Amino acid sequence: MKFAVLADIHGNALALQAVLQDMQSQCVSEAVNLGDFFSGPLQARDTADMLMAQDFLSIRGNHDRILIEQPPEEMGLSDRAAFDQLSPQHLQWIKALPATRTVFEEVFLCHGTPSSDTTYWLERVEDTGTVRAAKLAEVLKEAEDISASLILCGHTHIPRVLRLPDGRTILNPGSVGCPAYDDIAPAPHHMQTGTPNASYAIVEKQNGEWITTFRSIPYASDAASAYAVQNGRHDWAHALRTGWFER
Template sequence: MRFAAIADVHGNYLALEAVRADIRAQGIGEIVNLGDMASGPLDARRTMDALMALDAVHVLGNHDRWLIDRPVEKMGSWERPAYAQLDTMHLDWLRTVPSTQIFRDRVFLCHATPADDNVYWLETVTPDGSVKMSSLEAIEKEAEGISQSLILCAHTHIARAVRLGDGRLVVNPGSVGGPGFSYSVPFPHVIEAGTPDARYAILEFSDASWRVAFRHVPYDHDAMAALARRNGDAEFASALSTGWINV
């Protein structure tokens, strides 16, 4: 069993295109998408068209939910520009996507944690704004009740794999389209990938255990950074340009 996991595309069509090409080059036919598909100051319409046409298993992210569960005047700064590009068919399709799924009986899929689509799982933010790895105890607590041997999550845009004490593996594939952002919950902090590459993961079940390979894929990130800048988001433009936020 071998498949690719993508997440956090955030309207970055060129990054998605590059990742899909790399997945094909690896000879992989199955894909799971862990959500946060369109929101951001980029190309929501083309991204949603591509994802809706993709033969993949999808789960809904918090930014996806915010596009469909509230009026536009209550949307955030990443939802409003995406919403303006989307048609009813895109939003209706998002309404059909579940918050969690089981893939081929062996893999549990969620966006952030199994119980909450807007809580960090493998990372913890301290009151001073530092981002560090969560404790094994805290990670295992969120995994209670999940019988699958592989658990996939996303949300933080940080590629990471954690082996639980009972042998289960929790993996965040990193972000296809967003190498950095700032956020105020639970405390103000910054996430930075350090490079502008698109990220995804290849998962393989072999010899009775899971193996993960994290892929970093170059693409024309400068074009996407220029688009973010034209659309008035200097912070996201900086992250797309360098993998760092320098504004």
């Protein structure tokens, strides 16, 4: 069993295209997608068309949920920018997706944690805004009711893999299209990978063990940054160009 793990594309069609091409070069045709497909000042419509054509096993993330639950006039800038590009058909596709699901009998998909699409699983944010790795006890608490041998999550945009004491693996593939961002919850903080590359992972089960390969793919990030500038989002432009939110 071998497949790609994608997450947090955020409307970056150029990054998604680069990942799809890299998957082809790695002879990987199957993939799962962990949500947050469109939100951002980039190419939501083109991203939607590509994803619907691929028909990957997918779940929706918190920003996808906002697109189908929140009135447009109440959306934040990134969600509204995506909403204005998407067709009713695209939104209906999101509505049909679950928040979590189990695939291949032993692979569990969620966006944040099994119970929340807005909670970080493998990282924690202190009251000061400092981001740290989650402690083992914190990780295990969220995994109590999940029996799958491979647990996949996204949301933080940070590539990580953890092996739990009982042998289960938890994997975050990083973000295909948004390498750095800021947020105000649970405290104001920055998440940043320090590279503009598109990030995803390839997993394969061999001799009963999950093998993870992280892929960091250069692409036309300057062109993606230019889309953000055109849409008045210089914060996104800097993050896309450098992989850092802070200057």
